[in-house]
Amino acid sequence: MELVTISDIEAAAKRVQGVAVRTPLLLQTWDPRKTLWLKPENLQPVGAFKVRGAFTAISALDDAVRARGVIAFSSGNHAQAVAYAAQRYGVPAVIVVPDVAPRIKVAATRSYGAEVIEVPISELEAKTHELAIERGLTLVPPFDDAAIIAGQGTVGLEIAEDLPNVEVVLVPVSGGGLASGVGTAIKARCPQARVIGVEPALAADTTEGLRLGHRVDWPVADRARTIADGLRAQPSDLTFAHLRKVVDDMVTVTEDEIRDAVRTLARQARLVAEPSGAVTTAAYLSHAGELPAGRTVAIVSGGNADPAMFAEILA
Amino acid sequence: MELVTISDIEAAAKRVQGVAVRTPLLLQTWDPRKTLWLKPENLQPVGAFKVRGAFTAISALDDAVRARGVIAFSSGNHAQAVAYAAQRYGVPAVIVVPDVAPRIKVAATRSYGAEVIEVPISELEAKTHELAIERGLTLVPPFDDAAIIAGQGTVGLEIAEDLPNVEVVLVPVSGGGLASGVGTAIKARCPQARVIGVEPALAADTTEGLRLGHRVDWPVADRARTIADGLRAQPSDLTFAHLRKVVDDMVTVTEDEIRDAVRTLARQARLVAEPSGAVTTAAYLSHAGELPAGRTVAIVSGGNADPAMFAEILA
Known part of the structure; x- marks a missing residue:
């Protein structure tokens, strides 16, 4: 199976220039460890990296x-x-x-x-x-496509440009398009960095699959339990092959941890994140012990939070 | 009185590089007129342009x-x-x-x-x-100082770099440091653009002062009525002299318009803005008839919203 390369991602970067926002890395000054940057993809047109x-x-x-x-x-x-x-x-x-x-x-x-x-x-x-x-x-498929993976990989390219000595990149995993592309870019440009995928514990098929070395199928009804409605999909053969190669480890987060992260992102980072976009921050806040130490980037993948749910989490 | 120049602002841009976030302009795709960009200064360290x-x-x-x-x-x-x-x-x-x-x-x-x-x-x-x-x-004074004005002016310099054909710049006015600096940068780099200051109607001393041609003093208790707690100050002689020169017009917004703008920024732009940071969006949303037409940038100056008030506005 042919995997997406760094050249594909560099070509994609030219295609999205002027259309996707060149999102900055936001150093989080509220964290005394001072090693967390957010990549706010919720600020893209339509509110997610998907553009x-x-x-x-x-x-x-x-x-x-x-x-x-x-x-x-x-x-x-x-x-x-x-x-x-x-x-x-x-x-x-x-x-x-x-x-x-x-x-x-x-x-x-x-x-x-x-x-x-x-x-x-x-x-x-x-x-x-x-x-x-x-x-x-x-x-235009959501993730099972080389061009899509290359496009999402531009997030990783930008992280590598802005913070070349990054040590840990936290990326949400669902269908795996974003993690495949970001992981490919980071491994090519910042080989010292560890790429950590994050899933809700209630939709942790990739965590299980990578441990077993093959894709696993979780029932739709199980995956539908998480409030992170953007993370209910599962990898394809193509994205799973990428994930095996470029993801170093997986971390799972609970529903309460996701809600806490949505609240922290709003109060401390002034970002509206949807639950799916907050799982990486949840991993950083609640699973520090499972993560490598060092300069960490958490990708906030989207911000289309249901208004009522968002208000309820903040209240 | 010596006013801040574009050279002072260019020098300030070098000083803040790598410390202040180079905030992107965010094109707002929810607006069918498609002429609104936000400058999200709420994403700065400490949550405001003040850095x-x-x-x-x-x-x-x-x-x-x-x-x-x-x-x-x-x-x-x-x-x-x-x-x-x-x-x-x-x-x-x-x-x-x-x-x-x-x-x-x-x-x-x-x-x-x-x-x-x-x-x-x-x-x-x-x-x-x-x-x-x-x-x-x-x-280190909050606004009555040439270095402070030059530093805040880097916001305007970045707008001019990213959108050289900008036609309207909306900037909040309180002590006037931000508006003085931004106006100076915009007038130097984009002379075709109109700089519009925005105040809460409940703290509209500068709107009145610019109309009369001299500073006016509103009682503190009057200015304290607005929820935009960052816009309760008044210009100094120094900032007022800048505002007379570089601000083309003023618009005032009501408390309800400010609340609506906070809600719109959260839902449509995925940004947590404090009321003071939302007044420019309020002017755009609710006072289109008073504004020049064309490519508009609204500066979202800060995001330190009181959590309880923010949740209440969203609910």
């Missing part, structure tokens, strides 16, 4: 193919990222969402000019493939 | 003078900024705070290694000057 991959994938298409339009299925940040990237390119986007998706997310996706089609959740993938063929649209 | 001025002022001192230490009086962001900058330089800092200051702010100031001295609010300035003489400390 990097979506832009890279859509930008890499042949002009004629891209002009016919793109399609994605998701109710989360990937949907909005594909809609936003397509809008910036002026090409049609169709987003297939489960009919149970929150109204607020559907509205946000529509606000980027995408055609949103709601279907029963069991028909999501089938309907997407059917529409892609019918209308000649190109599918 | 820029404090660093510039302390960095500009002679080594021997600086080594004796610095002193400031404030219960707000300036106190923490001076404490933080002094800590980074390894020199003593004394912060004189009113004995009614919130415990959480006193603790934050102490956490940067400063000696905090609490006095009755009526004795604040006298006690500070007394201590400065007794201990040979240099006073």
